[in-house]
Amino acid sequence: MGVTYKEAGVNIAAGSLAVEKIKPAVARTRRPEVLGGLGGFAGLFALDVGKYPEPVLVSGTDGVGTKLRLAFEMDRHDTIGIDAVAMCVNDILVMGAEPLFFLDYLASGELDPERMAAVVGGMAAGCEMAGCTLIGGEMAEMPGFYRSDEYDVAGFAVGVVNRDRLIDHNDVRPGDVLVGLPASGLHSNGFSLVRKIFEGYAWDVCLPELTEPLGDVLLAPTRIYVKPVLAMLAEVAVPGMVHITGGGFVENLPRVLPAGCGVEILTESWEKPPIFGLLQKLGGVDEAEMFRTFNMGIGFVIIVHKEDEEQVIDVLRRQGERPVLIGVVTDKDGIVL
Numbered sequence: 076m077g078v079t080y081k082e083a084g085v086n087i088a089a090g091s092l093a094v095e096k097i098k099p100a101v102a103r104t105r106r107p108e109v110l111g112g113l114g115g116f117a118g119l120f121a122l123d124v125g126k127y128p129e130p131v132l133v134s135g136t137d138g139v140g141t142k143l144r145l146a147f148e149m150d151r152h153d154t155i156g157i158d159a160v161a162m163c164v165n166d167i168l169v170m171g172a173e174p175l176f177f178l179d180y181l182a183s184g185e186l187d188p189e190r191m192a193a194v195v196g197g198m199a200a201g202c203e204m205a206g207c208t209l210i211g212g213e214m215a216e217m218p219g220f221y222r223s224d225e226y227d228v229a230g231f232a233v234g235v236v237n238r239d240r241l242i243d244h245n246d247v248r249p250g251d252v253l254v255g256l257p258a259s260g261l262h263s264n265g266f267s268l269v270r271k272i273f274e275g276y277a278w279d280v281c282l283p284e285l286t287e288p289l290g291d292v293l294l295a296p297t298r299i300y301v302k303p304v305l306a307m308l309a310e311v312a313v314p315g316m317v318h319i320t321g322g323g324f325v326e327n328l329p330r331v332l333p334a335g336c337g338v339e340i341l342t343e344s345w346e347k348p349p350i351f352g353l354l355q356k357l358g359g360v361d362e363a364e365m366f367r368t369f370n371m372g373i374g375f376v377i378i379v380h381k382e383d384e385e386q387v388i389d390v391l392r393r394q395g396e397r398p399v400l401i402g403v404v405t406d407k408d409g410i411v412l
């Protein structure tokens with residue numbers, strides 16, 4: 076008998092076991108529009124055209140970057156899936172879209188059913204937070220490509236918004252205000268710099284600036300803003316929104332500004348989580364570089380016409396959010412910190 080697929084490093088039985096382990100978590104995310112079940116060649120979703128008579132589908136894809144390296148080193152895999160979902164659904168939310176479904180891609184050197192179940196369990200938790208369904212995905216075992224204790228993860232989300240509610244950011248104008256929603260920490264960006272600064276540190280160390288062990292602070296999952304923001308959009312229209320992701324304030328805000336508009340950030344208007352001050356101190360990082368790399372404690376920004384400011388803040392507070400005024404739109408190009 077010749078060599079087997081298992082002897083080559085691919086364990087089909089382990090893959091089947093992993094699928095069985097994730098089924099209960101996936102089932103909890105099911106929306107009524109889903110047709111069929113887990114394990115088919117494709118996911119099926121019947122769009123509700125009664126709710127969205129002029130539907131515009133909005134899609135986004137992302138990963139979690141080198142934050143994964145920390146998960147490997149700490150052997151903690153239950154939050155990375157939340158990050159994967161958050162990075163996608165927060166992006167499509169910027170257009171005013173309701174996330175409908177999410178698909179994942181997991182590739183590993185050796186398929187460990189318990190580890191994969193933890194990652195997918197995190198994805199399912201993230202989908203529940205976002206109100207979308209985990210409709211399918213792929214687990215690929217790739218021996219010789221990844222190390223046995225390593226994996227990579229990426230996600231893809233699809234949402235919908237009615238055409239008359241699409242946020243295209245063309246109505247942003249000078250005098251608008253920026254309302255920020257707090258981040259849970261670093262989210263999933265800047266970790267190449269984070270790892271460089273904390274090189275040699277133990278992840279379980281309790282630094283005096285932090286209230287939790289360093290590893291807990293760094294692995295805190297990305298916040299998902301879908302439900303409070305959609306609740307706000309049901310009551311008041313806004314001209315623009317921004318997910319503060321890779322590139323921080325400096326790179327992300329210009330993506331939604333029309334020609335002739337800039338932004339002044341009131342950098343002292345909110346309290347930054349201690350991890351940012353610690354990174355800046357230990358790394359000797361310039362303040363402009365901090366705002367170019369990290370979210371600095373604000374994960375999502377809503378651009379609001381001045382006359383709607385109070386209503387937006389009131390709705391968000393009723394949703395349990397802690398909105399804060401962090402800046403204004405100006406008639407001068409660029410970002411002023």
